[in-house]
Amino acid sequence: MGTVTRGTTNPNRLRRMDRWIAATHGAELRRAADPVAVDLGYGAAPWTAVELLHRLRTVAPHARVVGVEIDPARVAAAEPYTRPGLAFRHGGFEIPLSRRPLLIRAANVLRQYDEAEVAAVWQRLCARLAPASEHSHGGLLVEGTCDEIGRRHVWVALGPQGPRTVTFATRLGSLERPSDLAERLPKALIHRNVPGEPVHAFLRDFDRAWAAAAPYASYGARQRWMRAVRDLAADWPVADGPARWRQGEVTVRWEALAPRG
Structure with a gap:
């Protein structure tokens, strides 16, 4: 479910988003018995999925990554990069996994969609996240946009119940x-x-x-x-502190920036 993207991708493009995910969601991934993350719409080459696995494993050694692409040719091209902990699947917003992931990263995927379509996509993806429980805040959806070499990036973080924060990150x-x-x-x-x-x-x-x-x-x-x-x-309502600011980031509560109406 979804539309094939342009597929533009570059190595190290999503490093700012990945570092933020590792810092803010690493504890959730470590606590899980089988922490699964999805790189949704990884593009014409699987670099971002390979890099996501490496960065998540620095904080959660048992993390697994599944790259999901709606273009079957891109899935076939990524197969040689399959390794323990890294797999590729054909699919879209339905997230074709048997279990709910603890992370869905969707970078530069919704850029080509109409604004009116975003809420429904968010709702569908959030419904696929691992639910919150007594010992967990649940899964995390990170959806945003960056430039071609990852110098400037803005993303929204959402939980099973919807949007939480907006992060601005830059070189x-x-x-x-x-x-x-x-x-x-x-x-x-x-x-x-x-x-x-x-x-x-x-x-x-x-x-x-x-x-x-x-x-x-x-x-x-x-x-x-x-x-x-x-x-x-x-x-x-800035939601982080100097440790993240030093990285060229600032995170703000979603409700402060949410569109009116």
Whole structure:
């Protein structure tokens, strides 16, 4: 179920997303007896699935990754990369696995869809996640968009019950202002970057905080970013702390940026 994507992919493109997943969801993966992750729509080459397995196993040695692609030719091309812990399946948003995964990563998949289609896709994918329990927050869906070499990336994290957070991540040396990330907003938000919408107000305030933090630029772009995020957190529900800010990231609660109406 779904539409074949352009298939554009590059090695190391999703490193920022992968590092964030390992840091924030690693404990859930470690606790699971059989932690399964899905790389949905990995594209014309399986690099991102191979890399996801490597990065998840640094925090959860028993993690498994299944690359899922709707194009049968791409699945056939990926078969030589099959190894213990890494497999490839033909399928789409139905997620053709016998068990519910603890992670679904869908990067640059919904970019070609209409905004009106996003909510239904999110709902379908969240329904396939491992459910929450007494000892687990359940599975995680990470859906977002990045540029061709992974310098700028914005993603939404969703649990079984729906959206939780939005993360902005960038290579700080390439950033002129935080609103440069607007071009990489996921489909649910990219058309909402207009006056009157929360995401527009957030990026406006972020640019102002960045400008006010200009004196910190003499200590490097990282220190300027961290100061800007610290000031931004006075008015916006920032959900992470300095350890993530140092990576060129900031995560905000979804409800603060959710589209109006």
